[in-house]
Structures are given as C-alpha cells and as structure tokens.
Amino acid sequence: MTTEKSTTDDKYALEVRDLTVRFPSEDGPVNAVRGVSYELRKGETLGIVGESGSGKSVTSLAVMGLLPRTARVEGSALLDGRELLGLKDSQISKIRGNKIAMIFQDPLTSLNPVYTVGYQLAEAVLVHNKVSRAKAWERAVELLDVVGIPNPRQRAASYPHEMSGGMRQRVVIAIAMANQPDVIIADEPTTALDVTVQAQVLEALQTARKETGAAMILITHDLGVIAGHADRVLVMYAGKPVEYGTVDDIYYSPRMPYTLGLLGSLPRMDADREHRLTPIFGTPPSMVNLPPGCPFAPRCPMAQDACREEEPNLATINGGEHASACHFHRDLVDSKPEDIFIPAGVPKETS
Numbered sequence: 001m002t003t004e005k006s007t008t009d010d011k012y013a014l015e016v017r018d019l020t021v022r023f024p025s026e027d028g029p030v031n032a033v034r035g036v037s038y039e040l041r042k043g044e045t046l047g048i049v050g051e052s053g054s055g056k057s058v059t060s061l062a063v064m065g066l067l068p069r070t071a072r073v074e075g076s077a078l079l080d081g082r083e084l085l086g087l088k089d090s091q092i093s094k095i096r097g098n099k100i101a102m103i104f105q106d107p108l109t110s111l112n113p114v115y116t117v118g119y120q121l122a123e124a125v126l127v128h129n130k131v132s133r134a135k136a137w138e139r140a141v142e143l144l145d146v147v148g149i150p151n152p153r154q155r156a157a158s159y160p161h162e163m164s165g166g167m168r169q170r171v172v173i174a175i176a177m178a179n180q181p182d183v184i185i186a187d188e189p190t191t192a193l194d195v196t197v198q199a200q201v202l203e204a205l206q207t208a209r210k211e212t213g214a215a216m217i218l219i220t221h222d223l224g225v226i227a228g229h230a231d232r233v234l235v236m237y238a239g240k241p242v243e244y245g246t247v248d249d250i251y252y253s254p255r256m257p258y259t260l261g262l263l264g265s266l267p268r269m270d271a272d273r274e275h276r277l278t279p280i281f282g283t284p285p286s287m288v289n290l291p292p293g294c295p296f297a298p299r300c301p302m303a304q305d306a307c308r309e310e311e312p313n314l315a316t317i318n319g320g321e322h323a324s325a326c327h328f329h330r331d332l333v334d335s336k337p338e339d340i341f342i343p344a345g346v347p348k349e350t351s
Contacts, residue, residue, distance in 0.1 A: 038241070043215055063185070079099060097181075117160060118137060140174075143177065183214055189218075205229070240325065243314075244323045261337065276338075278337040
C-alpha cells in the first residue's frame with residue numbers, strides 16, 4: 001500500500017475503512033475483524049464497546065501495526081491522511097509513539113521492570129526528539145506531575161513494582177502523551193482497578209486529551225465509562241460494528257438488540273431496589289466458519305427466519321449518523337431491555 005499523503009478531510013484524525021483481520025488456526029482462518037469502518041474526528045473521543053472476543057482490541061492493534069506476522073490485515077487506516085497499513089517496521093516505528101500512541105490494559109506489559117519509570121519516560125521523549133538526556137528527564141518529571149502522581153521527581157526514580165496499579169497506569173498514560181500525539185488509543189485502561197482509582201485514571205486520560213489536543217479511542221466493556229467520556233460510540237459483535245451513533249443515540253435510542261442487552265446488564269444508580277438486570281443468555285459465536293445470517297441471532301429473542309438467512313449490514317437510520325445492523329431496527333423504537341430480554345431471576349417460559 002502507498003505511504004504517500006493522500007487527500008482526506010482535515011477534520012478527521014483517523015479514518016479506518018473496511019478493515020479485516022484473519023489469523024490462521026488448525027481449524028481454519030479465524031475472522032477476528034470483519035469489515036470495520038469508522039472516522040475519528042480531531043479532538044473527540046470514540047468509544048468502542050462489546051464483549052470479549054468482539055474484535056475491539058484487534059482492530060486497534062492492526063492500526064498500530066502490532067499484530068503478529070501471521071495475521072492477514074486488509075483494508076485501510078489513514079492517520080491524518082497517511083496510510084498506516086502495509087508500512088515497514090522502520091517506517092511505522094517513527095509514527096508509533098509519536099503521532100499515534102496506545103495505552104494497554106495491563107501497564108506491567110508496557111513497563112520494563114529493570115528500569116525506573118523516569119528512565120522509560122525519558123526514553124520515549126528521546127526516541128522522537130533531538131534533546132539532551134537532562135531535558136528529557138525534566139520532561140519525564142513534568143509528565144508525571146501532569147498525570148497526578150505526587151512527588152513526581154522522587155517517583156521518577158521508582159521502579160514499576162514500587163508503584164500501585166493505578167500509578168503504573170498513569171505512568172503509561174504519561175508515556176503515551178510524551179510526544180503530543182494526534183491520536184491516543186486506550187485499551188481497557190481501567191480494568192481490574194477499584195472505583196476510586198478508576199476515577200483517577202480516567203481523570204488522567206482527560207488531562208492527556210487536554211494537554212495534547214489528541215483524539216482518543218476508548219476501548220472498554222464498561223458502558224458507564226463510555227457514557228461519561230465518549231462523544232460517539234461504536235458497538236461491536238463477532239468482529240463487526242452492529243451499532244454506531246452519538247452517546248445519546250446509543251443510550252437513549254438503541255436500535256440493535258445486542259446494544260439493548262448490554263445496557264440491560266449494566267447496574268444503574270438511578271434504578272429502584274426492585275430493578276433487575278436483563279442479561280444476554282448464551283455466548284458469542286466462534287469466529288471460525290461463522291454460520292450464515294446474523295451472528296447474534298442464536299442469542300436474540302427477536303430473531304426470525306430472515307435473521308438466520310442473511311447478515312444485516314450497518315445501515316443509517318432516518319438518514320442520520322445513527323446506524324444499526326438489524327433487520328428489525330424499526331421495531332425497537334422506544335424499546336427497553338426488559339421489553340426484549342428476560343430479567344435475571346425470572347424463569348424462562350417453556351413450550
């Protein structure tokens with residue numbers, strides 16, 4: 001693929017088109033990502049949600065060029081108009097960490113245990129900037145202060161194991177923002193953290209956005225995080241987008257049964273004590289030899305013959321930005337999770 005600057009709309013920081021990812025396996029190719037497309041506007045946050053195995057993380061790893069060599073990646077990913085897919089390691093290494101950065105779920109996989117956090121922050125600065133090591137160290141201390149780590153100069157001399165999980169995650173956020181990237185991808189940045197520390201990490205992410213002006217992709221299974229921090233939402237299932245829209249579209253006017261199921265399984269602080277969650281029964285399908293039809297049909301109470309015969313495409317609703325991949329999205333107007341799914345604790349009807 002060409003690496004030349006292409007014509008693109010200046011309002012987009014990242015454009016992904018028809019992205020597919022396949023992995024070889026003994027049972028056949030694993031279709032982990034199946035035709036994902038989205039635009040990330042400059043300065044905004046796009047939330048990507050879905051169950052484990054839906055393709056959320058693989059999509060972003062493909063954009064970053066971090067998948068194994070055995071992965072077959074097709075499609076297009078334009079970063080400020082430049083194609084990322086197909087770049088050589090030497091080419092994308094100049095972009096990764098500079099123009100686009102990623103925050104991983106487990107900070108211990110990103111931090112080297114034998115170097116201090118200050119050293120690792122300074123290295124991130126030195127790789128992409130011609131500055132002295134002394135200035136890079138001062139930048140490292142400054143970044144630790146920006147993300148809210150107390151006594152940053154003292155903490156810069158600490159090793160990763162001497163910090164809590166929340167502090168390590170803030171160090172990784174500081175590394176991501178070190179070179180003022182245009183795009184930051186945060187992959188499950190608050191998983192396994194308690195509520196208080198989660199709030200601190202999310203605050204650090206917001207600080208990173210403000211300091212760098214970067215657009216952000218926030219990958220998570222926590223819909224509460226998305227509600228408070230994203231501008232638009234992409235819901236994924238079985239490797240494909242199944243609903244897309246603004247936060248208000250997704251939370252107040254969902255048009256895909258899977259989205260309703262995700263919302264119904266989320267505890268709400270404003271619900272009364274008698275309110276019951278509405279879980280989605282069953283498990284996601286295997287990504288090897290997917291059967292025809294909608295992949296969600298086996299778990300969907302609304303499924304009909306058409307759902308089992310033809311997989312619906314993501315189609316806009318009323319000509320707007322809101323889009324749904326459901327044959328019967330018109331029947332979901334004003335629907336609530338309990339209208340479709342059985343509340344927890346209520347026995348299923350048997351024929």
